[in-house]
Amino acid sequence: MLALLALPGPLLFTAYTLAPFVSMLGIPALGERIVGWCRGAIDLTRRLSGDWCEAPVESSYLPPPSEPQPDAEGWYRHDRMVYRTPRVPRYLRRVEWVSEDPATGQDLSWLLLNTVVGPVLGLLAVIGGQPVLRLYGRWTRSRLGVVEPRGWQLWVNGGLRALWQFALLVPLAVLNLVCGVLVVVLFVLAHVLGLHLWWPWCNALAQRLAGLGRRLAGKWSGIPVGELYQPLVEPVPTADGLYRAGRELKSSPRAALHRARYRRAMTDPATGRDLLWLLGDGPVTALLLAPLAVLGWVFLWGLWIPFWVWVGRFFAEFGSPWEQVWAPAKWLADTPLLGMPLGLLAGAGALALAPLLLRLHGRWTKLLLAPTESAELAQRVRRLAETRADATEAEDTRLRRIERDLHDGPQARLVALGLKLSAAEQLVDRDPVRAKELLGETKADSGLALAELRALVRGIRPPVLTERGLVDAVRAVALDLVVPIEVEADVPGRCPSAVETAAYFATLELITNAIKHSGAESIRVELRYAEPVLRVVVTDDGRGGASPESGGGLTGILRRIGTFDGTLQLTSPPGGPTAATMEIPCALS
Structure with a gap:
């Protein structure tokens, strides 16, 4: 029986290999069914190995992927591509599921090698009996079981x-x-x-x-x-109601957009x-x-x-x-x-x-x-121009915020403080008791003004960040929040001051988003330095579904770290978990 089961090995191997081709021809259900038949035949051998050869073999297949889900705009995403229907993403997920499963390599190697080993051991079992069957069971378990593969097996x-x-x-x-x-x-x-x-x-x-x-x-x-x-150059409206695409003027934005797309494709x-x-x-x-x-x-x-x-x-x-x-x-x-x-x-x-x-x-x-090198250089120039504009805009926004906070907070309190001191000066001879009360209120107001100034300075650059560095500043944030935050760090030195500030506030923004929008119950922050890149990974167990394209805080993070050629990679499937990885090139002091 074992010899007979080994004979269809090349046929099953061929079917296993051709299953994705069948799916690619427009019959994905048949392709998945062929894979199911081949794996069912292999599972039959696993069961017989346990029943006849006293060597039970467990199945080690990865679970099938979940069905593609539409995003907020109704598109189905897969590998930085969007599709109108879930058919293509579902097929690509199935191909990756089968091709990247380690058990697939075990199945294919067993189907081929068992064509030789199976008939030999099956015929010897007629003579040797149960010891040969146990040997066949151990052979099957070594190829199909959940075991740590050896060097030659990995090869x-x-x-x-x-x-x-x-x-x-x-x-x-x-x-x-x-x-x-x-x-x-x-x-x-x-x-x-x-x-x-x-x-x-x-x-x-x-x-x-x-x-x-x-x-x-x-x-x-x-x-x-x-x-x-090359990026698409959007049509520019002119004063006379036309739209300019390159050197051509169009009467409608649709025609100008088509011309811009044609121009980009040609150049x-x-x-x-x-x-x-x-x-x-x-x-x-x-x-x-x-x-x-x-x-x-x-x-x-x-x-x-x-x-x-x-x-x-x-x-x-x-x-x-x-x-x-x-x-x-x-x-x-x-x-x-x-x-x-x-x-x-x-x-x-x-x-x-x-x-x-x-x-x-x-x-x-x-x-x-x-x-090409010329294309990368042109992209680098465009990127530098964008980051410089973003840095200038962010700096202007920060200065305006500081000016507004100073005007509405400490400045107003200091003006009120001066008025109270003037009133106390006039009342000190006529009504000493009232003047004493005004001086007490002035003292309290000065304390509030000092607290607001400290909070404003802390918002510009926290003292713990200046004195202790990025790692301790993030740990201080973790201690102040109710949600448990695990911080793991391996940064043997101090980054430049500007990089530390950008990384700190970007990390704080990611933590805030995880608590406010994702409903996370636990957060993990990893800070590591692998020359010449500072890597910050923020992982949470929230509901997921975050996307940089949605704008908001993530766009601000991209602008903040983009000034230093930093990048942000976000993995946030619906249902979570969410993992945001920031990488900022820098040198440690």
Whole structure:
């Protein structure tokens, strides 16, 4: 029975691998069902291992992802992209769920290796009995159980996962080639027929496919690829009621916006690079796939040659099954003793070569899709101009706030204090008792004015921040709040004063948002320095759903830390938890 269960291994392996392709062809339910069938067959082996071989094996699959939920505007988000319907995000989540699950590599390696081990141990069990069955159970548990993988197992799982991911790139490469040709044809038709509005749509399609290629290169190949496109220059209304887009004047904002989009698509250098990548990804992927296809062919033929030779000899009266096959396959069939070792060697070669070829594909993607130095420099100049304007505006706003607070608070109290002193001076001879009362009120007012001045100074820069630094200032904030806040820090020194101030108030804003808007019951703050970046991570267990695009305090944080080239990464799914990561380049004193 064990030998029979091992025979469909290559068929299940093929079905397991092709399931995402079926989903990509527009039948996601069938693709998920195929994965369910393959995993069901493997779970059957797990149960039989416990019942027959005295080695129960637990399933270690990750739970399926949740259904995509619309945001406040009705869009469905996935990986910095928005979609009108949940179909595409649901499919992408399912593909990532299967491809990034460590148990997937275990399943694939077991399906292939068990094709050899299963029949051998199954036939030996007829002779050896229960001890051989227990050996098979331990073998199954070592491959499919929840155990810490060893070095060679990590290598096999990594190679199989790379094969899986490389196989997923094949239909994407075909899709890229088809869409690249389509974009070229539409571009020519649009400019021949004068339908220029088509081109921004074609450019958006190319950008989406290129963006998917960038994300897959970063996740699967381990080679991050940046994304940089020219910003859209909004049409400018003129005094005579027209709208200017570049050098052209349009009568309506809609026409001016279309012209601005067309202008950006035509002048952005990334447009041509995206198109070249779409057209070249298919041939490059095919070139990288060729050695894997040859090794896979040798592996499958070599692995199955002994079995088919025996079948051919058993049914010799029906003729040789190798008469119409390719010459190398016939040669392997005539030398079955070399077939299995050669097949296993080819399989090991494919496992070793797949991660390397996957990284080469990532390097090819980075070669064409990564921003050029000139584009990065232009983006840097635009970013510096924006941060300088934000810094100037923030400084002006801060000065106005300080002026208003001084005018409405301490200044008003000091004026009242002067009036009371004048009144007391006039009453000191005629009504000493009343003058004494006014002097007591003056003393109290001076204390209130001093307290307001201290609060105002503390709002500009807290004394504990000046004296003790960022870490102790955040800990002081945690002690003053009712919500429990855990602070973990590893900052071996002091940051520049301006950076400490920006990081302190940004952290305070994140904590305030977590308490006020998220309803968090516990907050964790991590402050770490890894040269040359100060990293602050604020995590809460609130309701989630925060987004920098919504404006408010998060926009203020981006402006505050953007002055120092800081970045803010926010992860806040509906239902929580929320994790905000700030990174500010700086040097410690």
